[in-house]
Amino acid sequence: MQFTRLTTTFAFAVVGLAGLWLLSLAPDALSQGFWATRTTLVYGSGVLALGLMSVGVILAARPLWFETALGGLDKFYRLHKWLGLAALGFAIAHFVLRKGPSWLSELGLFAVPPKPPHAKEVATGFDLFRELKHPAAEIGEWAFYLLLALVALALWKRFPYKYFFKTHRLMPAIYLVLVFHAVILIDRSYWLRPLGPVLALLLMAGTLAALIALFRKIGLSRRASGSIAKLALYDGNQVLDVEIRLETTWPGHQAGQFAFVNFDDVEDAHPFTISSAWHDDGLLLFSIKGLGDYTRTLAGNLHLGQGVVVEGPYGRFNFEGASHRQIWIGGGVGVTPFIARLRQLARVGRTDPVDLFYATNAPDPAFLAPIRQLAEQTGVAFHLVDGSQAGRLTLESLTVMVPDWKQADVWFCGPRGFGVAMRSAMLAQGLPTSRFHQELFEMR
Template identity: 30%
Template sequence: MKTYKGMLFIFITMLGSALLWYCATPIETLHELNRLSHIIGGMAITGFFLVFLLATRNKILERWFHGLEHVYKYHKYLAILSLGLVILHSQLQDLVPHGDKGIETPLNELAKKFGELAQYGFIGLIAIALLAKFLKYEHWRYIHRLLLLPYAIGLYHVYFSSKYDLFQVTPLGIFTAITAIIGTMSALYMLTMYQDMRFKHTGNVTGIRKMGASAVELELTLDRKFPYHHGQYIFLKIFQDGLEKAPHPFSISGGDGHKIFVSIKALGDFTKKVNTQIQLQTQVSIEGPYGHLNFDKGYQQQIWIAGGVGITPFISYLQSQPTDREIELFYTFRGENDAIYKIFLQKYAENNKHFKVNFIDTTTMDRLTFDHYSVPVHTSIFLCGPEKMVKYFIKHFKSNSSDIDINYETFKFK
């Protein structure tokens, strides 16, 4: 999947920041280490502006990065890079000879203390964010958004300890002001406005169907038609006592827009409660759609690979119409209870000569591999499932052909 526009946006923004700081004129003569420290610090605060901007789930950025999973990957890497730049900035400041640090005022000294406080805040909160798998999603989400505090403190440090006059209408002053305002507004938007502004499609749970022992399919009837294409996913909020109200991503497994279906497997605390406690007529709201698994844009010949509940985007497409594409599906699951839609897939394969399905139960069979499978030319590969599985197959296929058409979706946003 191509993410060049998104990568170019990051590169130009960070490079532009470095050049503006390098070319700007300081208010007093600076030691070279002090000048380098300012450039590094400026890039750090620009990096955190990008971190907050990428967190807004902006549709333009999603297209530039070709999927939210890529947006969040760069969001994570930028946070780590920016933290590294903050630490490097601090270390360089310590190396500047005391006599070359320039004129110091009480305001400068206070701003430097704020800089230290911002650094410790970034270190602590980013360290917690990187331990996402040990936290409940709701707790991680709120801790993650506390990054606004060290960012605001860091901006104070930048403006009042800098040896550059950032309040002047200069290229550097304008750039710093714009990025500071957009970064702050992006963070405030996600904290206070995102859920009210973006979850405009509301409805109710009008159907509940058990899909084995650990999965459930919900029928959602919406107050107005929800436009999407098959293979996409939504963020879903469920308003029922005892269930977390934070939005969670789920693939759309079917529907006509007025009604949509989502399949939810019990994988964590939230999804386990949904599977056992969800009730009819529960109010819901949705936001989206997201995702780029567009089967119609692939080659006529396609290979589909699904793991567990990752089968849902494929089901959405198959239920929409009889396919005339040459499709071979490899559906891997752990035990029969994990094989949701197995009967549907068997019947579909019996009635459509263009569709072939292979079931791989890892409790009784070897794990799926393509070591002895030759992918024909002009074949599109679509994958959806656990991140580890998807990465493994992407690496395998790309090692055999660098220009292979691979499309995939994973739901890892922590």
């Protein structure tokens, strides 16, 4: 369901903008010769690039009203990535269409027809748009080069996250430059055609979102501050439990949600799943695995009493499904939303059968003990899959333990490759797409 929803939304954005552009063209717009057709395509590729980039910028501002429609903020970022790549593709097409004929002519690879003579523009006093056309074209070209470089860095997984985050902060400024570029250079008649009002609305909303990002106001109303109350490092799996005591208002959260956490240091906020249920006591627990450059150093850098800012909660990993039973699969630190759910069930009770599979290569007895205790207390069947001993959890091994798995809603949180493999195997065996729920959270 979530993948269908995302692909449908993405296709609607691309096809919808392309359709509005086509409706805005004159009937013979693509049959008026080489140069006229090229000009039409230059405008078309440009408005499509900026329109899709506008939607991506709006999503980056984390508007909560889209969360339910898209299935959670983790889906925002997947869609944001797709929109960014599509926008870049149209931007490249725009650049090539603009520069390509001159390159081909200079290289002698293609006989470009001579440009038809056109009437000279008669100056009738000061015209701001006319005076700004040349600087708008120049600055737009340099913004494109920078956009290309930043997208390449975002896609390069080995580029450190902390530097990616800092370079990505340039995106709103680049977007505003491209808005200026488009508003000055686009044919004014476009604003009176079907595409015009939609594009104008997207540019205004995108500009507002970009300004919110530039002034670091994203999620401002959803921030709470507090301090570190407890720290516990599990040596066996290198998971750090960080308990935070909030000192300002927190709206509460549901099991499976996450928050952005800033530990009052030089790094920016990072997203972590909340591994505690909300008891209206001001306490939040995060179980953080030392996987990257930043998280591996947290155990040595954090201390009791240290200031923390938490933004959230976000996410729709809410354990709501149509089936009478559920299967939870947590890969590594992906078990954290299920720990939160166990803690919630310990207070509210449970009636439907649940099987929890915890797949890990480094089981730590101290980390496992409270999970086992909670599972026993709530009646959840707990299955530990030790990858260092028994190998990886597969559909075949899961079927042995839960033969009627096809009757369940499956909730998965863990490494992307593991999730893709499990989902593909289950769907191939007949599980409806709507009953496989997976976290898609990737910041890049």
